[in-house]
Structures are given as structure tokens and as C-alpha cells.
Amino acid sequence: MSKPLIKLENVSMVFEIHTMFGEKKKIKAVEDVSLEIKENDILALVGESGCGKSTLGRIMLGLLKPTSGKVLYYINGKYRDIWSLSKKEYKIFRRHAQLIPQNPYTTINPMRSVISALIPPFLHYKIARNKEEARKMVAEHLKMVGLVPPEDFFNRYSCRLSGGQLQRIAIARAISVKPKFIVADEAVSMLDASLRIEILDLLLRIREEYGLAVLFITHDLAIARYFARKNKIAIMYLGNIVEIGNTEDIIKNPLHPYTKALIMSVPIPDPDIARKRELPKLRSLEVPSLMNPPSGCKFHTRCSLATEICEKQAPILRNINGRLVACHKIGD
Ligand SMILES: Nc1ncnc2c1ncn2[C@@H]1O[C@H](COP(=O)(O)OP(=O)(O)O)[C@@H](O)[C@H]1O
Numbered sequence: 001m002s003k004p005l006i007k008l009e010n011v012s013m014v015f016e017i018h019t020m021f022g023e024k025k026k027i028k029a030v031e032d033v034s035l036e037i038k039e040n041d042i043l044a045l046v047g048e049s050g051c052g053k054s055t056l057g058r059i060m061l062g063l064l065k066p067t068s069g070k071v072l073y074y075i076n077g078k079y080r081d082i083w084s085l086s087k088k089e090y091k092i093f094r095r096h097a098q099l100i101p102q103n104p105y106t107t108i109n110p111m112r113s114v115i116s117a118l119i120p121p122f123l124h125y126k127i128a129r130n131k132e133e134a135r136k137m138v139a140e141h142l143k144m145v146g147l148v149p150p151e152d153f154f155n156r157y158s159c160r161l162s163g164g165q166l167q168r169i170a171i172a173r174a175i176s177v178k179p180k181f182i183v184a185d186e187a188v189s190m191l192d193a194s195l196r197i198e199i200l201d202l203l204l205r206i207r208e209e210y211g212l213a214v215l216f217i218t219h220d221l222a223i224a225r226y227f228a229r230k231n232k233i234a235i236m237y238l239g240n241i242v243e244i245g246n247t248e249d250i251i252k253n254p255l256h257p258y259t260k261a262l263i264m265s266v267p268i269p270d271p272d273i274a275r276k277r278e279l280p281k282l283r284s285l286e287v288p289s290l291m292n293p294p295s296g297c298k299f300h301t302r303c304s305l306a307t308e309i310c311e312k313q314a315p316i317l318r319n320i321n322g323r324l325v326a327c328h329k330i331g332d
């Protein structure tokens, strides 16, 4: 059994913003999140836009320091808080943890050719000894992501590459530094539907070959189900994780009312499963603001099961049938 590679312990992120009227407001983008990703494993993080997924991803990559809680990474034989690593260890962590961003057009600077964008990481991390060796490595990596013959791509600029090709280059760049952990943040959302499966399959194959741990962020439950079909899904709502479990268990038998509502929005081709699922009605379709979140369980304003306790007390994640669920109303 592999061990956790990266763990979050009670992580919260509060942003302070200035409103148009000169007021200071706090946004709790992530609240008290604890989770872990094992070596060579996938966790899909799913939730509506604005619920804090990218913030959580940036925290796991060490790009954003949480306002409280710990990010623990397994390095040199023990778990270390990434914000108290030595400079040398931090450099190792930065190499180990890579991002595949949503927008393929931000992957390479429009002023740089593919080769000039891909060579520097090989030299920076001394993976290649010189430019010539780095060029060969770039060629190998382009082949690995299906851009052949690689020399045809060396001198192209992003304006002459399609979204799918740029996303392949983003994958090549992420793996070029031999990472152990990847955050793929809505990595296929901006691509045409016909291309999505191709890129997801590429990412799955590369992940398998390199034995990478992946935090796979998406607002689309169907895509999460496809990508993490043998792994786990975490459902996020207004900064909290409300349910974590094995992907197929969650899809076939969602427990949290919010997970049920999300699943209701995804058509299921299997009529047997579709007939069996019990779907809750939502009291409200309005998503509350993170600036002014509801008291107690943040989902209570939309939840048809909510009672007094839900307004007063925030539920914590509890183990129900091998799954973690944060709801007062289930499992009793
Ligand atoms: N740097 C920032 N400063 C202020 N607010 C931010 C910042 N980054 C994100 N937010 C806010 O945090 C919330 C969660 O954002 P985000 O993590 O991007 O959500 P998601 O990726 O799920 O769409 C949003 O309300 C967003 O406006």
C-alpha cells in the first residue's frame, strides 16, 4: 500500500479584498480542509465555479500560503511542512509539484518558440548538462505527448498551435522536470469536447508511466468520473469538502445532498442506475456568496433535508460506510 505523498491538515484560506465602496471584506475561499493524496494516486476535486478549487490547488503546490493549517509533503523520509523547508528542500518540492493550467494559451509566452520555452527547465534543474542535450530531451518529451515529428514543433509560436497541441506541450513541460505530484486545474475545460477524452487519456497514460500523484480539479462531475474512475473524488462546496470517497461509490450512491444535486445535473446513460437514484429537491438554486456564507452547514439554504441543527452547527466529515460525509442528516 503506498503512503500519502501530500497531506493537508485543517487548511483555511481567507482573502481580504477591498470592495467598490472602500470596505474591507473577507472571503473564506477554503475552510478547514484536511485530505491526502497517496503516491501514484488520483484525487478528483469537484465543485461549482468559485467554490475554492483553484485556491486549494495553488495551496497544494506551495504557490499560496494558507492563512492557517499545514501542507505536509513527504521529503527525505518524513512529512515536512512545505512552509518550513530549507531553501534547498523547497527547490526540490517546487520541482516535484507541477501545475497543468486551464488556459493552454498561458502555457508558453507568445513571444517564445516551443523549443525556447521548453529548454530552460531542463537546464535550470540540471536534468540536461547542456543545450544540445536539452534539445534532445525536448524532442523526446514532444514525442511522448504525441507531437510528431517533434522538430516540426520546435520553432512554432503559440499562435500557430491549437488548444489541444498547447495542452500537450503543457503536459510535456510539467513532466520534463520529473515531478511526483501534478495539479491539473480544469486542464480540459477550454478544449473542444471532441479533444477532451484524447487529452485525458494522454494524461492518464503519462501519469501511469511516471507513477504520478494527481489532484484533478474540475467543475464537471462526468469528467471527474472518467479521469478518477479507479480512484477517489472529493466534493467541495463553498470552501468545504462535503464528501470524499471512491469514485464509483459516490456516483452510484451519493450520500451528501449536495453531491446528489450535482449528480442530478449529469445525465447517466445506465437506466438501471438512473432509476434507482434518489434525487433531492433543492430549496433554492441560488449559490450563497463566500463573502457572506450561511451559518452552520453552508448548504442548508439550498438543502431540502435541513433542520434547525443545520442552521446552527457546521457538520464535520464523518465516516459513513467507508466514505467521509459532512452532513447532520445522514447515516443516523
Ligand atoms: N487572490 C485572490 N484574492 C481575492 N480573492 C480571491 C483570490 N483568489 C481567489 N479568490 C476568491 O476565492 C473564491 C474561490 O476562488 P477559486 O479558488 O478560484 O474557485 P474555483 O477554482 O472553484 O472556481 C472566489 O470567490 C474568488 O473570487
Ligand SMILES: [Mg+2]
Binding pocket: 050, 053, 054, 055, 185, 186
Ligand atoms: Mg478554478
